[in-house]
Amino acid sequence: MKKFITLALLVVILFSGCSPVKEGQSRRTSEPVKPQVADTRLIVGFSQMNHINPWRVAETNDMRQVADERGINLLVADADSSIAKQTQDIRDFIAQGAQYIVCTPFTYDGYQEIVDICKEAGVPLIMLDREIAGTGGVDFLTFIGSDFYEEGVRAANWLADIMGNNAKIVELHGNEGSSCGIDRANGFHDGIRSIDGMEIVAFGYADFERIKGQDVMEDIILSFGKEFNAVYAHNDEMAIGAIQALKAANIRPNTDVTIISIDGSKDALKSIIAGELGATIECTPRLAKTVFDTISDHLLGKEIPPKIIIEDRLFDSSNAIELFDEGF
Numbered sequence: 001m002k003k004f005i006t007l008a009l010l011v012v013i014l015f016s017g018c019s020p021v022k023e024g025q026s027r028r029t030s031e032p033v034k035p036q037v038a039d040t041r042l043i044v045g046f047s048q049m050n051h052i053n054p055w056r057v058a059e060t061n062d063m064r065q066v067a068d069e070r071g072i073n074l075l076v077a078d079a080d081s082s083i084a085k086q087t088q089d090i091r092d093f094i095a096q097g098a099q100y101i102v103c104t105p106f107t108y109d110g111y112q113e114i115v116d117i118c119k120e121a122g123v124p125l126i127m128l129d130r131e132i133a134g135t136g137g138v139d140f141l142t143f144i145g146s147d148f149y150e151e152g153v154r155a156a157n158w159l160a161d162i163m164g165n166n167a168k169i170v171e172l173h174g175n176e177g178s179s180c181g182i183d184r185a186n187g188f189h190d191g192i193r194s195i196d197g198m199e200i201v202a203f204g205y206a207d208f209e210r211i212k213g214q215d216v217m218e219d220i221i222l223s224f225g226k227e228f229n230a231v232y233a234h235n236d237e238m239a240i241g242a243i244q245a246l247k248a249a250n251i252r253p254n255t256d257v258t259i260i261s262i263d264g265s266k267d268a269l270k271s272i273i274a275g276e277l278g279a280t281i282e283c284t285p286r287l288a289k290t291v292f293d294t295i296s297d298h299l300l301g302k303e304i305p306p307k308i309i310i311e312d313r314l315f316d317s318s319n320a321i322e323l324f325d326e327g328f
Contacts, residue, residue: 041073042100044295045093049106049130050081053208053237055263058328059104059129059285066288081175083110090114094121100295102126107177108133115139124298128287131179136306141298144290144308146283148180152187154281154314155232155260156198162258162278166197167230170220172238174208180283184234184262201228206238213241221249226256233261236268236280243276254278264315266327272320279316285328 044067048060060076067074075093079086083106090101094117101123105111111132118125118140125140136142159167171188174181192198202224204216213233220228231246233239239261243253251257253276261268264282271277290308298304315323 039073041071042295042299043073043075043096043098044100044102044292045075045077045090045096045098047077047079047086047089047093047101047103049079049086049104051078052081053210053235054265054267054328055208055235055237055283055285056104059287062286062288063102063291066292070292072292079106081106083107087113087117090117094118094123098123100124100126100298102128102291104128105130105132105179106175108179108182109177124295126291126294128291129180129285137304138306142294142304142306142308144287144294145310146180146312147309148183148283149187151262151281151283151312152184152189153191154187155184155262156188156191156195158279158281158314158316159230159232159258159260160192160195160198163198163230165195167258168199168201168228169230169232170217170224170228170242171200171203172213172216172231172233172242173203173205174234174238176205181234188232206241208235208237210237210241213238214245215241217242217245218248221245221251226251229257231257231259233259235283236261236263236265236277239277239280240267240271243271264313264327266324269315269320269324269327272315272317273324275317279314281314282312282326284310284312 046063048056051057064074075096075098077089079089093101101118103114103125105127108131115125115134127140127143129145131143134140173185202220204220206212206216231242233242239259243259246253246257253259258278260279262281262283264280268277268280294304294308
């Protein structure tokens, strides 16, 4: 009798495990299975050259924010100022299914391999905030950013007006070989070339960093003493560093030495309000809206111009307080 009871229990256990499961239910729980929804968002790879200063951080944050607002899957990588790493990052983006690549190049030259990688994969490439050797609409989809040459010209004109066409100028460059550095220098040099009494007496490279701007300015002060009365810095961070060096050497910024820079950061606007920095020419890092509008237009089959130039403003004592929130 016990044998029959044991067999009966075994049959019940076996068949209970093989009972039919309704469609859409889990075999283990008999609860409805949640259908897996495919991620159909547009995938965009964003290769940021580095994050060594607030401008780069603001640009990346802006890209993340606008991508999130528009439901775009943004892949982000920091190239750490290395073209080799940037090249590998872009290969990785394409392997992950990126449909567009946005790249901020470290230098003007050295990007042919990235151009070729994107062309071979059929993935449109957008150059952001700096240019490379090549032609928009041919080698890459487009360039989006400021007119760096015009920034240099505006800086020269402002300084000439303020200094009465009489200035011995220290010029602080960023990193060698960048398109923005080349154009900002050329624009400024062309701007002062025809003005008697405006000359560059010293220059240095400070990689667009505040602490390096201070170090380079300290070295120049040691070499030239007070034999200059103006500073043209290619970005705000270097200008603010230079101001610290001037103050440490008992040289009064905006009194003994007039300073103009480029970017339009909140720290620069604070310095203008404090009466230390003379002016800064805007070069906004808030480019994401234009980037994603351009991608949207391209997806709709609209013609994309080879260059999309952002209009920039000049901030000085006349508008720094009013426009302070416009800084980054």
